[in-house]
Amino acid sequence: MILNIIDWILVAALGLPVLYLFVFALFSMRRPDDDYPPARRRLRFVTLIPAYKADAVVVRTAQAALRQDYPADLHRVVVIADRLRPATLDALRRRPVEIVEVHFENSSKAKALTFAADTLGAGAADAVTILDADNLVPEHYIARLNDVFDSGVEAMQAHRTAKNRDTDTAVIDAASEEINNSIFRRGHVALGLSSALIGSGMAFRYDWFYANIRRCITAGEDKELEALLLRQRIYIGYLDSLEVLDEKVQAEGAYYDQRRRWIAAQFYALAAAVRQLPGAILAGNADYCDKLVQWCLPPRMLLLGLVPLWTLLMTALDPAGSVKWWVTLLLLAFALAFALPDAQTDARLGRALRRLPVLFLLTVRNMFRLRGTKERFIHTSHTGAGDPAPQNRPEP
Incomplete structure (x- = not known):
């Protein structure tokens, strides 16, 4: 019995x-239907890149964000610098990047994004996209998002995928990412439900983001943004054909820290929602x-x-x-x-x-070590794994 x-x-x-x-x-x-008609107008975009101790990768990410097939005067790239080294800040200042320096006793992505939104102010853009400090985006990234938001979409998640599979842990992490894309994004959209957000490669109507980001107070800001959107009945789309490269964790220790942060974020989001x-x-x-x-x-x-x-x-x-x-x-x-x-x-x-x-x-x-993770940011270190070799081409 x-x-x-x-x-x-x-x-x-x-x-x-x-x-x-x-x-x-x-x-x-099912084959995803993510073709949007060409935009009738060009919207103003801002790309936010929270960078916490990300000296190894953030300059390359900013370069990719700048190198867009989109008018430079309609696209601002803002690096939210949290404990970056002076050499990294100097390298960023040599490029047309806006730097917002932050100094928090207890750092978090939500705090960094809120500070940046307050610094930029209301009406700073029509749409905002958020990248992690290790992400790489294609040159048509902003142009594709412009088609999306000109069509009336208010929230969108791009297809985040691995840029490295150089260790056994990275291979499993990359496979897990794609399984999540299939089940929680493409499969959901196929059944008429919203896509899940993933923390980067996501974009929002700027006025909505500006009004709501300060309501995110935990280390799981993507889960909090999801809950806010869905409570307001705002549909979250998924752009499967627009890939954002993301560095996968290479060691088991980093995997442990990352999953601890994710499990805690899911637990606290559920408890709050x-x-x-x-x-x-x-x-x-x-x-x-x-x-x-x-x-x-x-x-x-x-x-x-x-x-x-x-x-x-x-x-x-x-x-x-x-x-x-x-x-x-x-x-x-x-x-x-x-x-x-x-x-x-x-x-x-x-x-x-x-x-x-x-x-x-x-x-x-x-599962037994979630206590104390609600607001504490558990940092995942970056190595630049999978980044392409530098090219001899002028910076935008």
């Missing part, structure tokens, strides 16, 4: 999340309800470890009762197969999978 009770508890805790992932992974296989659930249900706000369900999902690394382990245990203890778990395991395998792009399924991934047990144990440890 005790075994049966535990078994059905785990069906709810693990089986239902697997079914959720499978459904959206299946619909992610769940109070709005009854009103969202009564108002028929399906987007908001789905977001709360999404934030209830256990980390995928836990599913990859616990579902196979429990399936084998139930097979030994209760073969008849294990059938549902073999179905669950099969659905999980299909969900990952549907969601993972063919380009990621290579020999590198096969070799990297040997690190899954270690990453699973790190994830389990993270």
